[in-house]
Amino acid sequence: MITNENSFQLLPESFYKQPTLTLAKQLIGKILVHETEEGLSSGVIVETEAYLGALDRAAHSYGYRRTKRTEIMYHQAGLIYTYQMHTHCLLNIVSGEVGEPEAVLIRAIEPYSGVDLMMQKRPVKNIQNLTSGPGKLTKALGITMQMYGKPIYKQPLYITEGARIDEIMTGLRIGISNTEEARDYPYRFWMAGNSYVSR
Template sequence: MSRLNLQPLHIDFYQNPTLDLAQALLGKLLVKETEEGVASGWIVETEAYMGPFDRAAHSFGNRRTKRTEVMFGPPGHFYTYVMHTHCLVNVVSGEVGHPEAVLIRAVEPYQGIDLMYSRRGQEKKEKQLTNGPGKLTKALGITKLDYGLPCDKKPLYIAEGNDVQSIERGPRIGIDNSGEAKDYPWRYWISGNRFVSR
């Protein structure tokens, strides 16, 4: 992947419909700045969650809780939450009052790889640093404290990326108890990228 000017994408980028946004995010750069340094990675895998009618979404049936509140606001904010001790990061999408989001499932390391090893363990293979939603947040230093931050401002933001040649799609992962929603083909990934989770 090429070297780019690390400027956050304009907030208008997030006005895309959720399924389109999930694909448009592929190839973009997810960046987290901390006191330890900057860590970033190219987004290579996403999953779309379509809100009130999607049984796999936290906001299914318009469920509005302290955790899901950010999803009811404007698109272009980060929705972070903890699941099985791992923090996961999503991009809020959809119109105000229609709570949808895109989970960032995997990234390809770009900046701060030494920092990623210090956070994830020196014994890890590079491929294992960020090839899953809980792995990438730990590697980049993304935490629950990033909940609600805008995607177009530092310290956590998404920057311009590279054109993606080929995108594949299939069912989402780890949502077996969500009825027919487990079969919706709303997971997207860059064809052939070795950092895709599976």
């Protein structure tokens, strides 16, 4: 179904220049790859969330809030927006037009290659708990805040072509209950029936 890791085909910069909601859906089934000194590990993206910037109360950039943390969101699509939540680093892809601070959160992946390496970085008894959440997947892949601002279409952290997904589910985002009307936006997307989806 998916080509082997020796023939990963990087998604070009132009892929990310899609409307944010479209991009969030298009990323389902693609492969997130991280090359490190220890080796290469990857996973199929099975869940994403879209954040529509200035008009979205759940977005860090709501109301055009521009801080040191959100600065990269104002730049071109395809750059990496990492931020710290508690002890976790979360991975987002900048989307939308320059000056419109939107992004897509990579929420869960299904391990694809380098699983042993991922288990070293994040030991778990149940493999389905390895990457079934945004903080879990970054820990397992060794993604840190150092990736902030780097392009997702170049090594060492990049996204490639993957499988065609026949059914993508749509629903409410998770963990944003204090964001008034934004908590009801159907901006979360996931691969139907996949056991690595966070919920």
